[in-house]
Amino acid sequence: MLYFVLILVLAALGLVVTALITANSLWAWISIGLSVLAGLLLVVDWLRRRAAARAQSPADAEPDGAGDGDGDTAGDEDTGQDAADEPAGEAQTALLPASGELKTVAGDPAEEQTDAADLLVVSALESEVLVVDEYPRYHVGGCTWLESKDTIPLPVKEARDLGFTPCALCTPDATLAAEHRERRKSRK
Missing domain, CATH: 1.20.58 (Methane Monooxygenase Hydroxylase; Chain G, domain 1)
Known part of the structure; x- marks a missing residue:
């Protein structure tokens, strides 16, 4: 529309x-x-x-045992979870993966505190990182937060230019800078 x-x-x-x-x-x-x-x-x-x-919205769901008598609440039908199973106070976003089932995931991870030396190295690299649409962090391939999310590969320099920041879980800046330094040492 x-x-x-x-x-x-x-x-x-x-x-x-x-x-x-x-x-x-x-x-x-x-x-x-x-x-x-x-x-x-x-x-x-x-x-x-x-x-x-x-x-x-699970907040609009009736408590268990109430409602139309079938035992299901609106939150159970839509997400497959009880409203009580969801962490309190955490912002959650519903994502629709390629398989077509609805999953809820907690908000994005914290930002990595990048060392100034690593930042200088990373800002010039063309190494590939992964981003998820609508989330502000970029990640390396093995990040546990990514799990089954649809990712978009970008060069780290472009990801930083677009305003993405490094993930604190997989520490892509420290990882990429260490890999770059290791490659430079092995060439010598």
Whole structure:
């Protein structure tokens, strides 16, 4: 739906330009109409997503034994977990892996505190690291946090330029800097 809204907004922009060039107010009114339609579609999409999120929220689930009598709660149906099994106070994100089942994972790991010498080495490297869409950290291949997440390989220099920061679990900066220094020693 968002692509359709984008197309409507671009069409409205084109019509405004046309109205300014031709001095014909009809094009401006059509542009306003398209803009209002795009805004209404955004509101409808927002309301639809909000209703879907409420339907999936474990906080809205009734306690065990209550409800329609089948013993299932809304949280059990959507995630396959009881609401009591979830860690309290941790932000969780629902991910839809390629297999199609819904899993919840805890938030991203802390940021590695990179030594200045390692930072200078890593910022010039073209070694490949892994990132996960919508998460701010980059990782080396064996990171336990990645498990079954869909990853995107990037050169470490590009990942840093895009604003990604190193993961504290797999310490990619320290690992890559040590590998680089080891390769330089073996060449000598």
